[in-house]
Amino acid sequence: ATPDSALVVAWNIDAISTFDPAQVGEVVTNELIQNTCDSLVDFDPKDESKVAPLLAKSWDVSEDREQITFHLNGNLKFPDGSPATARELAWSMQRVVLLGYGNASTLTEYGFSKDNVKDRIVASDDSTLVLKLDNPYPTNLILQAIGANRVSALLDMKTLVSKEINGDMGNKYLATNTACVGPYRLVQWNAAESIVLQANDEYYGEKPKLKRVLIRHVAEPGTQRLLLTQGDVDIARDLSPDDLADLDGKPGLKIERVLKPQLFFWTFNAADPIFKNDKVRLAMRYLIDYDGLAKSVMTYLGVPRASFAQLGAVGALDAEEGQPFKLDLEKARALLAEAGYPNGFEASVLFGTLPHSAPIAQSIQQNASKVGVKLNLERMANAQLFSRIRGREFQTGMLAWQTGVPDAHGNASRLVYNPDNRPEAKLTQIPAWRSAYQNEEFNKRIQQALLEGDPDKRNQIYYALQKDVMEQGPMAIMFQMYNILGMSDKVKNWTWNGFRVYYDVVSK
Amino acid sequence: MSDVSRFLIEAVGLSVSFGSQTARTRVVDDVSFHIRKGEAYGLIGESGCGKSTILRALSGLNGEYDGAFLLRDRELPKKRDKDFFRRVQMVFQDPYGSLHPRKIVERVLAEPLAIHGFDRHSERIAETLDAVGLGPSFRYRYPHELSGGQRQRVAIARALIIEPEILLLDEPTSALDVSVQAEILNLLKRLRLERDLTYLMVSHDLAVVAHICERAGVMHQGQIIEELSAQQIRQSQAREDYTRKFLQASIEAVARRTEVEA
Amino acid sequence: MDKPLIDVKDLRIRFESAHGSHEAVRGISFTIGREKVGIVGESGSGKSLTGRSLLKLTPKGAKISATHMRFRDIDLLEASERKMRTIRGNHISMILQDPKYSLNPLMRIGNQIVEAYRLHHRVQPAEAKTRALAMLEAVHIRDPERVFHLFPHEVSGGMGQRIMIAMMLIPEPDLIIADEPTSALDVTVRRQVLTILDELVSRRGTGLMFISHDLNLVASFCDRVLVMYAGRIMEDLPAGDLHKARHPYTQALLESLPRLDHPVEELKVPVRDAAWLNGPVYRNGVLA
Amino acid sequence: MTDKAMTSPNVPSSGLLAWLQAPVPTSPFHARMQQLWQKAWRLRSNVPALFGICVILAILTAALLAPLLATHDIYEQNLAMRLLAPSAEHWLGTDELGRDVYSRLIYGARITLYIALLTTVIVAPIGLLVGTTAGYLGGWVDTVLMRIVDVFLAFPNLILALAFVAALGPGIQNAIIAISLASWPPIARLARAETLTIRKSDYIAAVRLQGASSLRIIFGHIMPMCIPSVVVRVTLNMAAIILTAAGLGFLGLGAQPPSPEWGTMLSSGREFVMTSWWIAAIPGSAILLTSLAFNLFGDGLRDILDPRHG
Amino acid sequence: MADIVHSVPRSDAGDVVKPNPLVVALKIAGRTLLPVFVTLFGLAALTFFIGRMLPIDPVASILGDNATQEAYEKMSRALGMDKPLWYQFGVYVKGILSLDFGQALTTGKPVVEDIARVFPATIELATLAIIIGTGLGIPAGVVAAMYRGSWIDQAIRFTGLIGYSAPNFWLGLMGLVLFYATFGWIGGPGRIDFIYEFDIEPITGFYLIDTVVQGKWEVFRNVFGHIILPASILGFGALAYISRMTRSFMIEQLGQEYIVTARVKGLSWGRTVWVHAFRNVAVQVVTVVALSYAFLLEGAVLTETVFAWPGFGRYLTNALLVGDMNAVVGCSLLVGIIFVSLNLFCDLLYRVFDPRTR
Numbered sequence A: 001a002t003p004d005s006a007l008v009v010a011w012n013i014d015a016i017s018t019f020d021p022a023q024v025g026e027v028v029t030n031e032l033i034q035n036t037c038d039s040l041v042d043f044d045p046k047d048e049s050k051v052a053p054l055l056a057k058s059w060d061v062s063e064d065r066e067q068i069t070f071h072l073n074g075n076l077k078f079p080d081g082s083p084a085t086a087r088e089l090a091w092s093m094q095r096v097v098l099l100g101y102g103n104a105s106t107l108t109e110y111g112f113s114k115d116n117v118k119d120r121i122v123a124s125d126d127s128t129l130v131l132k133l134d135n136p137y138p139t140n141l142i143l144q145a146i147g148a149n150r151v152s153a154l155l156d157m158k159t160l161v162s163k164e165i166n167g168d169m170g171n172k173y174l175a176t177n178t179a180c181v182g183p184y185r186l187v188q189w190n191a192a193e194s195i196v197l198q199a200n201d202e203y204y205g206e207k208p209k210l211k212r213v214l215i216r217h218v219a220e221p222g223t224q225r226l227l228l229t230q231g232d233v234d235i236a237r238d239l240s241p242d243d244l245a246d247l248d249g250k251p252g253l254k255i256e257r258v259l260k261p262q263l264f265f266w267t268f269n270a271a272d273p274i275f276k277n278d279k280v281r282l283a284m285r286y287l288i289d290y291d292g293l294a295k296s297v298m299t300y301l302g303v304p305r306a307s308f309a310q311l312g313a314v315g316a317l318d319a320e321e322g323q324p325f326k327l328d329l330e331k332a333r334a335l336l337a338e339a340g341y342p343n344g345f346e347a348s349v350l351f352g353t354l355p356h357s358a359p360i361a362q363s364i365q366q367n368a369s370k371v372g373v374k375l376n377l378e379r380m381a382n383a384q385l386f387s388r389i390r391g392r393e394f395q396t397g398m399l400a401w402q403t404g405v406p407d408a409h410g411n412a413s414r415l416v417y418n419p420d421n422r423p424e425a426k427l428t429q430i431p432a433w434r435s436a437y438q439n440e441e442f443n444k445r446i447q448q449a450l451l452e453g454d455p456d457k458r459n460q461i462y463y464a465l466q467k468d469v470m471e472q473g474p475m476a477i478m479f480q481m482y483n484i485l486g487m488s489d490k491v492k493n494w495t496w497n498g499f500r501v502y503y504d505v506v507s508k
Numbered sequence B: 001m002s003d004v005s006r007f008l009i010e011a012v013g014l015s016v017s018f019g020s021q022t023a024r025t026r027v028v029d030d031v032s033f034h035i036r037k038g039e040a041y042g043l044i045g046e047s048g049c050g051k052s053t054i055l056r057a058l059s060g061l062n063g064e065y066d067g068a069f070l071l072r073d074r075e076l077p078k079k080r081d082k083d084f085f086r087r088v089q090m091v092f093q094d095p096y097g098s099l100h101p102r103k104i105v106e107r108v109l110a111e112p113l114a115i116h117g118f119d120r121h122s123e124r125i126a127e128t129l130d131a132v133g134l135g136p137s138f139r140y141r142y143p144h145e146l147s148g149g150q151r152q153r154v155a156i157a158r159a160l161i162i163e164p165e166i167l168l169l170d171e172p173t174s175a176l177d178v179s180v181q182a183e184i185l186n187l188l189k190r191l192r193l194e195r196d197l198t199y200l201m202v203s204h205d206l207a208v209v210a211h212i213c214e215r216a217g218v219m220h221q222g223q224i225i226e227e228l229s230a231q232q233i234r235q236s237q238a239r240e241d242y243t244r245k246f247l248q249a250s251i252e253a254v255a256r257r258t259e260v261e262a
Numbered sequence C: 001m002d003k004p005l006i007d008v009k010d011l012r013i014r015f016e017s018a019h020g021s022h023e024a025v026r027g028i029s030f031t032i033g034r035e036k037v038g039i040v041g042e043s044g045s046g047k048s049l050t051g052r053s054l055l056k057l058t059p060k061g062a063k064i065s066a067t068h069m070r071f072r073d074i075d076l077l078e079a080s081e082r083k084m085r086t087i088r089g090n091h092i093s094m095i096l097q098d099p100k101y102s103l104n105p106l107m108r109i110g111n112q113i114v115e116a117y118r119l120h121h122r123v124q125p126a127e128a129k130t131r132a133l134a135m136l137e138a139v140h141i142r143d144p145e146r147v148f149h150l151f152p153h154e155v156s157g158g159m160g161q162r163i164m165i166a167m168m169l170i171p172e173p174d175l176i177i178a179d180e181p182t183s184a185l186d187v188t189v190r191r192q193v194l195t196i197l198d199e200l201v202s203r204r205g206t207g208l209m210f211i212s213h214d215l216n217l218v219a220s221f222c223d224r225v226l227v228m229y230a231g232r233i234m235e236d237l238p239a240g241d242l243h244k245a246r247h248p249y250t251q252a253l254l255e256s257l258p259r260l261d262h263p264v265e266e267l268k269v270p271v272r273d274a275a276w277l278n279g280p281v282y283r284n285g286v287l288a
Numbered sequence D: 001m002t003d004k005a006m007t008s009p010n011v012p013s014s015g016l017l018a019w020l021q022a023p024v025p026t027s028p029f030h031a032r033m034q035q036l037w038q039k040a041w042r043l044r045s046n047v048p049a050l051f052g053i054c055v056i057l058a059i060l061t062a063a064l065l066a067p068l069l070a071t072h073d074i075y076e077q078n079l080a081m082r083l084l085a086p087s088a089e090h091w092l093g094t095d096e097l098g099r100d101v102y103s104r105l106i107y108g109a110r111i112t113l114y115i116a117l118l119t120t121v122i123v124a125p126i127g128l129l130v131g132t133t134a135g136y137l138g139g140w141v142d143t144v145l146m147r148i149v150d151v152f153l154a155f156p157n158l159i160l161a162l163a164f165v166a167a168l169g170p171g172i173q174n175a176i177i178a179i180s181l182a183s184w185p186p187i188a189r190l191a192r193a194e195t196l197t198i199r200k201s202d203y204i205a206a207v208r209l210q211g212a213s214s215l216r217i218i219f220g221h222i223m224p225m226c227i228p229s230v231v232v233r234v235t236l237n238m239a240a241i242i243l244t245a246a247g248l249g250f251l252g253l254g255a256q257p258p259s260p261e262w263g264t265m266l267s268s269g270r271e272f273v274m275t276s277w278w279i280a281a282i283p284g285s286a287i288l289l290t291s292l293a294f295n296l297f298g299d300g301l302r303d304i305l306d307p308r309h310g
Numbered sequence E: 001m002a003d004i005v006h007s008v009p010r011s012d013a014g015d016v017v018k019p020n021p022l023v024v025a026l027k028i029a030g031r032t033l034l035p036v037f038v039t040l041f042g043l044a045a046l047t048f049f050i051g052r053m054l055p056i057d058p059v060a061s062i063l064g065d066n067a068t069q070e071a072y073e074k075m076s077r078a079l080g081m082d083k084p085l086w087y088q089f090g091v092y093v094k095g096i097l098s099l100d101f102g103q104a105l106t107t108g109k110p111v112v113e114d115i116a117r118v119f120p121a122t123i124e125l126a127t128l129a130i131i132i133g134t135g136l137g138i139p140a141g142v143v144a145a146m147y148r149g150s151w152i153d154q155a156i157r158f159t160g161l162i163g164y165s166a167p168n169f170w171l172g173l174m175g176l177v178l179f180y181a182t183f184g185w186i187g188g189p190g191r192i193d194f195i196y197e198f199d200i201e202p203i204t205g206f207y208l209i210d211t212v213v214q215g216k217w218e219v220f221r222n223v224f225g226h227i228i229l230p231a232s233i234l235g236f237g238a239l240a241y242i243s244r245m246t247r248s249f250m251i252e253q254l255g256q257e258y259i260v261t262a263r264v265k266g267l268s269w270g271r272t273v274w275v276h277a278f279r280n281v282a283v284q285v286v287t288v289v290a291l292s293y294a295f296l297l298e299g300a301v302l303t304e305t306v307f308a309w310p311g312f313g314r315y316l317t318n319a320l321l322v323g324d325m326n327a328v329v330g331c332s333l334l335v336g337i338i339f340v341s342l343n344l345f346c347d348l349l350y351r352v353f354d355p356r357t358r
């Protein structure tokens, strides 16, 4: 049984290593940060592509769209009761750029740099924050990217500065602590064991319904299931699809799901003599049994999706247009013949430990064998998979990619856009570069869309781009993944979208 | 006696110690003796007096001794060479432990031939088996298929097959029953004559030593306290008290029976 | 000597093996009273098996059968394991050949003796210890108090053998089976051990079954001798009548030992005759 | 000898039996065959060992005749028929991609046995060599070798294995090497212990006195004596090897999908334990049965080969 | 698993110089401790170089998938990975000597602190498991040896083998389904129910002990309910090995002459076995138990996963999978130290309990 005042969650939280908003990139911590550190603005719970006020109760955009002025809530306080102001926020955001961890790119992409960030993110007074941009980006995009994101968490500057080690701006301290304004605060974290979030009494907004959120690390899906059915946890986050299917409709339980901005794809190395051929890559797409997989392995896990822009994003093709492929061996054979491989070829497929990788890979392998393509599967630890892919040491590989913004630009800028394809450029954070794929024309269209002021025109550019990339792109996108969980029906008001889970409104 | 050398084998001031530095005991203490070619020399003494230790030192199984062994007046290196093993062979006390349990007789006998590069393996094996009184039917048997006496014969055959000059015998019959002991003793006696062998034989059984050897050293607490001829042993002509007691004990049992018989 | 302690008739011990079943003891009959009976014979003739069968401690694969095998009035063949436990040690005990292996290496010698005593006598440990010390003294151990606390590896072979004797005699059994108790000892020690055994046995009137392969030794020590060959008793006669032995095997055994007082060029070796296997056997010098 | 004469042999029913039971062997080959025969004879009454042998033979047969015994293509997927319970069509049900578990199990025996047996074949000689050398030569050789053994023993196996993928790349062969690397030290220790008792024996002293080199003694005299216990020991390890192989599978070592290796089948069945129990239970039982068979057989071997336990 | 084997120390009789007691003492210390240090050093070196060989890039696993190359290089420098290998090794050895393994990348805490947290959980589990495994395994092995070849022997062997070859995760989940979900006899996965989680003040880190010390019997029962199933399952595996080895040692002893002596004295079979034979295998059995224990400490990964047990095995494996070399090194050394000290301990046991080696 679980206490009435607490939400008890079973979740695989192996991967947590820090709570520094400048550094985290991983799903679990991301969710925790979002519930412990409010950002400037929020994703609208009902429609993730819209933004809603959070720290900022309102904002003004300059005529030229190059300056945004945020007006913060007046009574912001850190959990220890000390006041939180726009100055701390400015410092927090500058800090992200100055530290230069992975999340810095959220800001650097829009013209902020180590040299200019102090001038471009400024607090004009205690409750006003001004962002100065270098280009007239679409305001919604900027708000999603910068405002609704980890990078605009309001950190407790005084504490962090006092805990500073070697100029890390409190990075080490944040490895095991949180120090922000948010509905909850972290009170206990035992790595790979449990996390306890406690409601923040000093919170400026509406107080959370539940006093505590307890997350227990449970790696085994079967174990999670038992805990859930026995009522020892309220929510199980990593149930296997078959368990979900089995539990769906059982009394006392419910299944909740929401599409997340994560795409599972099969990426090809365009530097490989075989896969540099567009036709070959296209042929591979016809070997994927989207339908069959969706109805079996991927039920409860995701929906077929071939476009780089996830469903729910601004500019994304709809479900039908965004997935025009189906298993078609004839077509694949014909394409291979055109590409000069009438008898197929042999290639390797790397994949990691995601549970659905193996069945998908095997399914494709089986189909490929029918057109003469012999795929050798190589399973490995995720960290090893990433090293291989980042180092361009692969022929093909299967992995997932999650974007931070509900806008087609998010993925376009990573999965398609590649400013410099030279190996020594080492743009390892860009999947397109990892695939050694560069298309100047696509690059141009992406740039153009980015600065297009008219939403309709902008969408049109993306629609066309998506269709072209589906034919030629360096990765065969296969599924957009669900966030899915099993939950006791005692839990009320579970609220989430693809980008955010709202613990504070949950009640029991 | 050979012209070249007075003695075939000579031990000079031999001492052997065992144990770590803290608890070191001298098991053989300044022992000297010599054996002429064709002679059979015995070492007698009660259990634990150091007889086997001398044999092991001479054979090279234990290289850590003080003093020297001379073979034809030449000092033997502490680490014996192959030539030494060619000329000196040893027969162990326990026939049950001295044959490799997983090797048939033929392989046991073929091994020394291979090591020393002899030819005509098959013939030599047959000849030697014959010499120790084992027929060809024993050639392909495993040790566990042989009786103790037969095993000891195989062990003797193994020692003889490379035609050594000297045989070291460490209580070769003490593990055998008396009837088999008789067979082996007869065999040893015969072989010595036939092949002009030299024996160094260790035993605690006076009768056995007297039967085989011309001369014997009596050992007590690591020293040879006196040397007796076979004749002296039989007639209990000992100088030392200890030897007399030792001889007495051996004779008594037999004497009692004679008494009963009479 | 009225009623024998042991009365065995037609004892057979069989083993199953790859070569078919194999009889190691083939129908032997004998009795033992309060006397010293020697059993001689070459290795493998079945001496030990006979001895052990009296205690029902034969190896697992052995199958014992007999017309009867009695200890006093108890039929050993029928006796339950529980019954046997009261007999073992208390009434019949056995001295094993090699003290090096026959004593528990991790138990102090004294405790092993005390255990043997207390198994059959309900006494306080202190009293048992006194008895054990007395027994050690009885087997001529010089410093019993010290030896009591030693471990088996700390005593010499001769001492070990004496300890075995002490341990087996302390419950005061009626019959002792000594299985080659001296073959591992050198002459001097052997003599001491035999003397002690003789003393104790004759003082208490215990029956002794003395197993050995040395006919000369047995003859000088025992009252009666049984000569075994290939699982059969070939000859059964008083030690004093040994010179009247009829069986060629017995005769050869007598001659096979080298003797100090009687040098020979060649020792006599029993020439084993296949006819012996099922041939005639002799009792008291006459054909049985 | 006497006991031979007393034996009443079963009446030989054939020439071969007579030959095998002949009291006197006439050639080395004959002697060896007689040995074998006697051992086989002793095995006859060892029911568990016989059971073990039968099961091993059955599994080997299944592996050899897999193409004949299998009822389905082991790679043929049918997503519509996934996770079916055992039925007349699919005797042991289907797996997560709708493949026939029975057929995969039969084919899997090939890979699984290959891994288990090859590992054994690698581990035993290495362990033997190191153990006997250390034990026989003693001194600093012993010290050095045993320290190495200790280090390998104390080293977490998974790390060793991963290092191996790095050095050699993935594949079954490399998995075998990786597992071997982790399993030879215990064997070496066993062999060394055995050697320490053997080296004191007279028959070793005897060959030394014939002038035999250390090499000859180790290979020709000591190793044969250690083999039985090592073989026994190694058969005990079968299950562990199969399970380790499965564990390495997810690091990219060992059998890769879609190969039907039992350990891999077992670990992919883990996901379905709560819903489709047979997916894990069937390969699990197969591993259990195989391991049981090897163990029983190993015990039988020990009883036969090792006189000290006989 | 391994057999620790003890040779009787060979006498290397060298010079006959009068020994200096100090030198002797030093030599004895050297002879026992030097190998320990050599082993540990070897272990450390091997860990280091194998760590550098691993295909996993620690920098990438800290920074995540979307880090820029610049951040990557910066972190790489911070970890000292740009220095030559020997230099890194030096730093590493120095760290080891001061018991500083650096920070674990996965948790951001010092490795030593992490180990101090996860290790008690594992020790607690493994200790209970070994108690179960030993408590049942030794009697089972002895009984099997006593009735060698009988159905009891077969039954024990078969049961043991199930523990040895049945996959742990399967046993674990089935056990949970049965005892937790169906019967509700035991607590579920995890070390303790959440409700009680805050009732324990960590003193030793061993919940069973902590609750007893604090007199919180209710919590103790809860903790016990959680630990009993995983411990039984691990114990089951240990049982298999322990009983097999015990059986084989016992069979060897039961073939000895002194057993016959004991029986001749009139001792019952049971007492012969337990008092005489067992005493002679006790030290060997302890060696086996110690080794099983060491393996339990190192390698209960799957059981820990199934039971959501925040233990050492999972920590090590996880660290390895993400290339957290600091943690891997710390853990490996700890495991090594455990192995070596158990080895040493068993050696000492031999010396103490076997009078022949004294």
Ligand SMILES: Nc1ncnc2c1ncn2[C@@H]1O[C@H](COP(=O)(O)OP(=O)(O)OP(=O)(O)O)[C@@H](O)[C@H]1O
Pocket: B018, B019, B027, B045, B046, B047, B048, B049, B050, B051, B052, B053, B054, B204, E011
């Ligand atoms: N390797 C060794 N280490 C320590 N002491 C030893 C060693 N070998 C022999 N000894 C001791 O040396 C002494 C003499 O042993 P040795 O074997 O030479 O006696 P022996 O005269 O042959 O006796 P036996 O008639 O019993 O064979 C004994 O006290 C024995 O304990």
Ligand SMILES: Nc1ncnc2c1ncn2[C@@H]1O[C@H](COP(=O)(O)OP(=O)(O)OP(=O)(O)O)[C@@H](O)[C@H]1O
Pocket: B177, C015, C024, C041, C042, C043, C044, C045, C046, C047, C048, C049, C050, C059, C060, C061, C213, D003
């Ligand atoms: N466990 C056994 N299995 C098969 N045969 C056995 C077994 N024990 C003894 N035998 C056989 O029984 C016969 C007699 O053995 P026993 O031990 O009684 O001989 P012994 O006369 O005491 O010989 P020794 O003088 O060598 O002690 C031997 O031929 C032996 O092979």
Ligand SMILES: [Mg+2]
Pocket: B051, B052, B053
């Ligand atoms: Mg000797």
Ligand SMILES: [Mg+2]
Pocket: C047, C048, C049, C179
């Ligand atoms: Mg006997």
